[in-house]
Amino acid sequence: MGSNALLKALHVLETFQNDTGALSVQDMADQTRQTKSSAQRSAYTLEKLGYLERYDDGVRYVPGRSCLGPAYGFLQNNQLVEAATPFLLDLSEKVGIRAHLSVLEGTDVIYLSRIPSQEERLTLSPLGKRWPAISASSGRAILAALPADERDRIIAASRLKKITPQTLVDLPAILQAIRQAGTDGYAFQREEVLPGVASVSSAVVAPDGQVHGAVILSGPVAVFDAAEDRQRLGQAVIQATRAIGACNLS
Amino acid sequence: MTGIEILDASRRDGDKQDPRFLTSVERGLRVLDALSAQYGPMSLTELSRKTDLTVPTLQRLTSTLVDAGYLEKEPSSKRYRLTVKTVDLLYSYLSRNQFAERAWPHLVHLRETLGVSISMSIPLQDSMIYVHRLPAYAGNFENTLPGKKIPLCLSAAGRCILAQQPRQAVEDYLAQVEIPALTPFSLTDPQKILAEIDLCRSRGYALVEQETSPGLMTLACPVMRGKTARAGISAHVPLAGNDAESFVAKVLQPVVSVSHAMSAS
Numbered sequence: 001m002g003s004n005a006l007l008k009a010l011h012v013l014e015t016f017q018n019d020t021g022a023l024s025v026q027d028m029a030d031q032t033r034q035t036k037s038s039a040q041r042s043a044y045t046l047e048k049l050g051y052l053e054r055y056d057d058g059v060r061y062v063p064g065r066s067c068l069g070p071a072y073g074f075l076q077n078n079q080l081v082e083a084a085t086p087f088l089l090d091l092s093e094k095v096g097i098r099a100h101l102s103v104l105e106g107t108d109v110i111y112l113s114r115i116p117s118q119e120e121r122l123t124l125s126p127l128g129k130r131w132p133a134i135s136a137s138s139g140r141a142i143l144a145a146l147p148a149d150e151r152d153r154i155i156a157a158s159r160l161k162k163i164t165p166q167t168l169v170d171l172p173a174i175l176q177a178i179r180q181a182g183t184d185g186y187a188f189q190r191e192e193v194l195p196g197v198a199s200v201s202s203a204v205v206a207p208d209g210q211v212h213g214a215v216i217l218s219g220p221v222a223v224f225d226a227a228e229d230r231q232r233l234g235q236a237v238i239q240a241t242r243a244i245g246a247c248n249l250s
Numbered sequence: 251m252t253g254i255e256i257l258d259a260s261r262r263d264g265d266k267q268d269p270r271f272l273t274s275v276e277r278g279l280r281v282l283d284a285l286s287a288q289y290g291p292m293s294l295t296e297l298s299r300k301t302d303l304t305v306p307t308l309q310r311l312t313s314t315l316v317d318a319g320y321l322e323k324e325p326s327s328k329r330y331r332l333t334v335k336t337v338d339l340l341y342s343y344l345s346r347n348q349f350a351e352r353a354w355p356h357l358v359h360l361r362e363t364l365g366v367s368i369s370m371s372i373p374l375q376d377s378m379i380y381v382h383r384l385p386a387y388a389g390n391f392e393n394t395l396p397g398k399k400i401p402l403c404l405s406a407a408g409r410c411i412l413a414q415q416p417r418q419a420v421e422d423y424l425a426q427v428e429i430p431a432l433t434p435f436s437l438t439d440p441q442k443i444l445a446e447i448d449l450c451r452s453r454g455y456a457l458v459e460q461e462t463s464p465g466l467m468t469l470a471c472p473v474m475r476g477k478t479a480r481a482g483i484s485a486h487v488p489l490a491g492n493d494a495e496s497f498v499a500k501v502l503q504p505v506v507s508v509s510h511a512m513s514a515s
Contacts, residue, residue: 070336072397073286128341
């Protein structure tokens with residue numbers, strides 16, 4: 001038997017993942033289908049523990065600094081992040097655009113890399129950012145590398161949703177993009193997740209066939225416009241993911 | 251956003267008597283905390299030692315945390331480890347924290363200018379927790395990870411935070427807080443730490459040698475909001491090949507100007 005109060009408090013904390021702003025206790029209660037007094041008790045305790053903080057208005061809540069702690073425990077023990085980090089730095093330096101790492105989580109990919117670089121001055125590192133796997137190049141690279149039954153299950157569970165005007169929402173077109181990734185060894189998308197940005201990705205596959213994640217090279221669309229540039233960048237991510245896959249990942 | 255109240259003595263023992271405080275929530279999050287501080291997965295016995303909770307209580311809590319997706323049990327060893335879902339928690343904090351977001355380009359610039367490792371940390375109860383870490387080189391991937399905690403009274407940034415508090419309050423705090431010896435160089439005598447904090451108050455920066463990591467020297471300056479310090483900006487170098495005097499001469503001004511720029515924003 002588990003702890004009900006703990007579960008309810010975690011659900012309250014998770015309401016911030018579907019939203020971008022600050023939330024009132026009533027918002028939390030509505031989103032978690034708890035009574036207001038139950039959400040109130042969770043929020044009170046979570047604030048005491050630093051998992052929630054008050055927003056500037058002194059009434060609503062935002063996630064607190066204690067939320068930073070558990071990710072450190074996960075990441076410092078993650079062999080994929082450890083093995084990939086030097087390759088991401090090397091790749092970023094060699095090709096002149098940012099390299100990232102992502103893993104599949106449900107029907108999303110989630111970014112796990114955090115590498116400082118000059119061109120990133122204006123935006124925060126995307127550690128923790130999620131995208132639908134069927135739309136992101138890294139998701140398509142991972143889907144192409146997975147066994148067919150697993151791939152079909154994830155695609156079936158995915159929602160076809162436009163993120164930008166360019167996002168493919170036609171299932172046959174998405175399946176074709178995934179097949180193409182399988183043929184080329186890398187996936188390519190153009191402006192499907194961010195306007196003005198394109199990317200290539202290749203999956204990290206261990207010798208035993210297990211798919212661990214994907215490496216992404218992303219940058220302004222112009223960098224990818226010429227077919228030979230796309231091909232060169234595609235080959236560069238393939239090389240990096242082969243090297244990472246050969247590390248001892250468990 | 252209001253910070254965590256530093257040196258709030260009521261926080262320490264008031265919670266148990268507080269009828270609104272949910273003990274099982276605190277205990278569950280204590281399990282996540284124990285796993286965050288440790289390299290490698292942990293068994294129930296190891297968790298019990300770290301959290302002061304009984305094995306039956308931990309069975310109940312870990313079962314909830316597994317159901318909620320934050321923990322997984324290694325089938326072979328029956329040990330628990332944190333999952334990728336913890337990264338969502340981090341993102342929910344960082345993605346809406348404008349202070350952290352505005353700080354990032356300043357820190358990237360500082361790292362480029364100085365060619366040394368740069369970090370920003372903020373106070374959390376008896377610790378400083380890293381929000382950003384930008385290593386000078388990628389030798390150790392752990393150096394890039396946010397979320398690590400350092401004891402408030404040993405951390406250079408933490409001493410900057412404490413230096414902004416009334417001296418008597420700091421003295422009382424040091425008398426009752428547990429001071430862990432992280433390295434053989436960590437100061438554990440409250441009076442000696444108090445003297446370091448006094449020094450920091452008078453010169454506006456803290457210098458810590460090897461007290462939190464062997465072989466490392468750190469200089470930190472506070473980022474102010476009004477009269478209180480909300481964060482610390484730190485520059486780190488290996489002790490080998492660097493002497494304190496030239497390190498301070500090299501990094502102090504750039505670190506001060508970044509912390510001033512961030513205090514104003």
